[in-house]
Structures are given as C-alpha cells and as structure tokens.
Amino acid sequence: MPTEVALLESPALRVEQMGRVEALDKVKNLVMLPDGIHLRTEEVARYFEVSTASVKRLTDRHLQELTGNGMRVLRGAELQSFHSDMLSLWDGEGRESYPQAATQLRLYTRRTVLNVAMLLRDSDIARSVRTHLLDAEEDLRASYDSLDRRVTRIEGCLVGVGSALQELGPVLGRMSQRLDSLDRKLDVTHQVVGAISIRLTDVSQDVIRLDARMDDLAHRLRDLGRRRNG
Template structure:
C-alpha cells in the first residue's frame, strides 16, 4: 500500500485517487454553494479547519494540477452572471462581487486534501483513501484467488486426461533421449581417440623436424668442408 508521504509527493498517485470524492463527506460534511457544485476559498478553509491563506498557498504551488481538477477563477461578466444565478438566491449573507472569485469543485477539494500537510481533516481524508484502497485490493485479491481456484478445479479432469494422453509421448521422448545419449557417448569416444591420434601426430612431427634440422646441419657442414677443400686446391 502506498504511504501518505508518497501521496503527498506524487501527482501520478494523486491522479489515481482523484475520482474518490465520496470520501470527503465520509470524513466531514462538505458544504457547497447553492448550485451544489462549487465552493469558495473560505468554504474550503472551513472544511479543512485552516486559515484561507493556507488554501491560497496550496493553490499558488499547485495551480496547474488544481485547474485540471476543477479550479476556476471568475471575472467580469462571468462573475456577475454567477452572482446573479447562484449567490443571489442564497439565504446566507455573502460578500458583494469583487474583481474575481475563485471557485473549487469536490475534485479540487479532494486534490487539496492530498496536498495539505498541516490539516487533521486532510490527514483523515488521506488515511481513508489509503485504507479503502488496501481493503479494495484485498477484496480484489480474494476474488481473483477464488476465480483461479474455481478454474483449476473445473479443469482438473481435463488436465488428468491430457496427462494420460501425454504419457506415451513422454515415454517415446525418453527412449529417443536415451538413444541420443548413447550416440553422444560414442561420438565422444571417437573424438577422444582422434584427439589422442592428433597428439601422436604432433609428437611425430616434432621428431621429424628435429631429424630434418640435424640433417640440414650435416649438409651445411659438408658444404663448408667442400668449400675449404676447393680453396686449398686453388692455392
């Protein structure tokens, strides 16, 4: 099972859990705006029981990742339309429209829960995610094992029949291997005899070389004696 630190450090691991938004309400009730979709920065801060500056800090460090998971910033006419359509129908008092409004979805909030280090609520969310993953992995593993055992049991008869049919084939292969072993032994004996013969030939060649060297020395000596005799005759 991945650790909480791995979840904090790895975006790829966070992406694997990004669809598990149901864990937010299991840890603590998440209060959205009247549209049932969006939250403001102060709503996110209230959920995690932290200061809104801490939320801004997470957004600043991971803006692209959070945008990919629903973070938007409304300005101008879009902001006015949102106020008219959503906030104006809200019984709770709300600040008047400013220059911009940052909105979060449940996916964004879950993303922040996997990034916040100094929030007990965020830690609970991460723990719930990891525990649920481990439990799901165990269930999946048990189910997979059950399927494999069932499959093996269902095929036992087929395996037994196949082994019976393979018996004569295996025996035939064993006989052929024995024959090959005998032929290999015979070949090894021939190769050994040839090796010994080559060694003998090598000894014979060395003896012939020594005899040739001795003979050449004798011929050279006779030539030198003949040359000396011819020089004495000229004198």
C-alpha cells in the same frame, strides 16, 4: 501499497485517487454553494479547518494541477453573472450576507477539494481524508487478492474437469456409436412394421372378400335346398 507521504509527493498517485470524492463526506460534511457544485476559498478553508491564506498559498503553488481538476478563477462579467446566479438560488436569511468578490473569485469543485486534501499537510481533516483513501485502497487490494485466489482455485478445478472430460471422451465416443447403431436398427424395425401393416391391410381386404363369397355361397345353397324340397 502507497503511503501518505507518497500521496503528498506523487501527482501520478493523486490522479489514481481523484475520482473518489465520496471520501470527503465520509470524513466531514462538505458545505457547497447553492448551486451544489462549487465552493469558494472560504468554504474550502472552513472544511479543512485552516486559514483562507493557507488554502490560497496551496492553490498558488499547485495552480496547474488544481485547475486541471476543476478550479476556476472568475473575473469581470463572468464573475458578476455567477454572483447573480448564486443570489437567485440563495434561500433564507443568508442571502443578504452572501459576500460578493469585487475583482476575482476562486471556485472549487468536489474534485478540486479532494485534490487539496491530498496536498494540504497541516490539516487533521486532510490527513483523515488521505487515511480514508489509503485504507479503502488497501481493502480494495485485499478484495482483489481474495478474488485472485478464488479464480486460481476455480482454474485448478477446471483443470481436473478437463482431465476427466479427456478420460470420458472415448467412453462417450463408444456410446455415440452404439446410439447410432440403435438408430439404424430402429429405422429398419419401422420399415418392417410398415410393411407388416400394409400386408395386414391386404389380408383384411381378402377376408372381407372371402366373407362376401361365403355369404353368396350360403344364399345359393339355401335356394337350391328350397327348390329340391318344392
């Protein structure tokens, strides 16, 4: 697990933590400009409870890294446009006291502030942010280890299941053969039943014809008896 010193010294380790900006608000409320996106050097210094000069020196030393993580320097027309936008968004009495930089303005995002927290040595707030990041990293590693153990146990169970299935294979094969034999016997039985049904239909028709002949014979016998008696 990385240490606080390693986090301070290693750009690669800082990159790994760069997306976890929620750590800032877990340590202390981060006050943004009215756009909800940016902070000035003054707000960053106020968050870390250090001087603005300390923040400026830090950003000068790590300008490339911080610029890569969202820091911008506004000048000229871009600066005036930003001030105009902020004043239009400012709500309440603070509007009149909003300081407008004359020549240039450094802007930070949450990602940049987190970057500063992983670089600023002389700030209790920055140390708390780093501690939170490292503790969360350890919890995450513990969760991964627990998950890995559970997966290992499941794999062990699956090995046992595989062995059982291999043993059941021949049994299932024999059952399948018996079911196939029963299917064939049922087909033959259906054929026999069908043939019997046809024979019974023929017999039924023969019985009907025999009944008709018996009725005819009975009529003739009655007629013959009447003629003899007459």
